[in-house]
């Protein structure tokens with residue numbers, strides 16, 4: 001028997017954020033609009049979960065076999081995931097959705113899944129863009145999505161040490177609201193902020209837009225509670241320790257292969273009273289990266305420090321629209337800027353004076369707070385507008401990497417060249433999203449008309465070309481994680497011995513291999 005349901009969870013929000021008319025006009029001139037991709041009903045096969053397994057799971061946690069619930073956990077939110085939900089390519093649909101409400105229930109679910117040999121995909125916000133939540137069976141007869149949405153509490157707060165313990169299924173906005181009641185913030189704001197969870201951030205070594213100031217997610221983790229098929233594991237008793245290798249770092253970035261993270265102890269900071277955001281423009285990508293490197297190496301980065309290349313700046317200014325964009329263009333030309341590259345600075349705790357003082361000697365044009373605030377207010381529009389771009393027949397996707405400063409120009413050229421080679425004449429935009437003393441990340445956004453015949457292969461080929469170009473120069477992922485999509489490139493980065501180490505750990509935590517098959521390695 002098959003159930004047919006219409007797709008709802010494929011969209012970022014229940015309402016589509018339309019593209020403004022000037023954005024549509026720009027798209028149609030620059031790349032031409034493609035054929036709209038309509039939403040079609042998707043067929044959901046009957047659950048393969050045996051009656052025995054269903055009853056055993058039902059005895060320990062809430063479980064749903066509802067077709068809509070299962071479809072809602074069929075993959076993440078990459079471009080390919082989104083178009084698969086619109087009928088292009090095959091979706092992997094879990095046989096059941098299990099919703100435990102406590103770490104103890106998670107432990108019991110794992111016990112039952114080992115007994116019945118069922119694959120388990122830990123599911124946080126489902127925002128993975130690398131196939132991390134694909135419901136792969138790994139040779140098992142059935143697979144469940146283990147949705148952590150009901151683990152959404154603030155377990156404890158220690159204001160003296162500034163540590164909060166949050167359950168793994170807490171979404172980022174809920175975490176911020178819970179912490180705000182105590183005057184604190186986590187300061188972790190990835191672009192997927194509205195939907196992603198604390199457990200997902202820890203499982204993928206996430207980086208937020210303000211990570212120059214607040215640190216990457218792994219820098220915030222003070223302790224973890226993990227349920228594994230081999231039992232519970234708790235780590236984190238001091239701010240630093242010389243008691244052997246840092247085992248906590250094995251959990252962070254383990255992408256659900258070793259266990260299910262159920263609680264995370266996090267360093268929190270006082271909520272800033274008056275965050276200040278500003279925009280400046282530098283002349284050219286080379287000058288821009290030199291500025292950011294200088295700031296990073298002088299410990300003068302703003303909490304948010306983001307440099308767009310010429311193409312991304314052009315798009316940002318074009319999308320500002322109308323008379324304002326025209327005047328800005330004129331002003332920049334008057335100031336002698338030939339290749340405008342936009343820099344956004346945001347100060348949430350760090351000193352504006354320190355950053356701006358360190359820019360001395362670099363040529364930049366200040367655009368003031370209006371530009372910074374406009375970026376801050378629009379920073380979640382990207383995910384919301386992906387549905388509208390699909391509706392307009394556009395293939396819109398992102399990918400990211402990082403390398404050392406000396407190799408950054410080569411990495412930038414290689415990825416752009418690969419994407420252009422694979423896609424014809426796409427718009428390829430790039431920004432430095434995170435900067436460090438020794439290097440930086442590069443975040444690419446691609447826009448191209450969707451191939452009507454075979455949109456899946458169109459993007460798969462482009463992504464493969466970009467990954468080949470990255471391999472050997474930079475990391476295959478700076479913050480999106482490995483998932484299914486980057487798994488073929490992991491060995492080149494960590495070596496065959498590295499993969500063996502991960503396999504050995506996996507067999508210790510998960511001897512029968514139920515957890516998240518087909519991901520990471």
Ligand SMILES: Cc1cc2nc3c(=O)[nH]c(=O)nc-3n(C[C@H](O)[C@H](O)[C@H](O)COP(=O)(O)OP(=O)(O)OC[C@H]3O[C@@H](n4cnc5c(N)ncnc54)[C@H](O)[C@@H]3O)c2cc1C
Nearest residue numbers: 124125126127128132190191192197199200206207256261
């Ligand atoms: C539009 C958009 C923008 C994005 N921007 C950013 C960004 O700025 N920075 C960034 O870092 N990432 C970004 N991402 C990627 C994604 O949001 C992150 O990887 C995020 O950390 C995933 O969190 P989640 O709760 O949605 O996890 P999910 O997508 O549900 O899961 C991610 C992986 O972690 C595993 N997992 C989830 N929860 C647990 C748990 N409790 N225990 C064990 N394993 C678990 C899953 O099995 C899966 O392999 C973006 C994604 C989208 C769609």
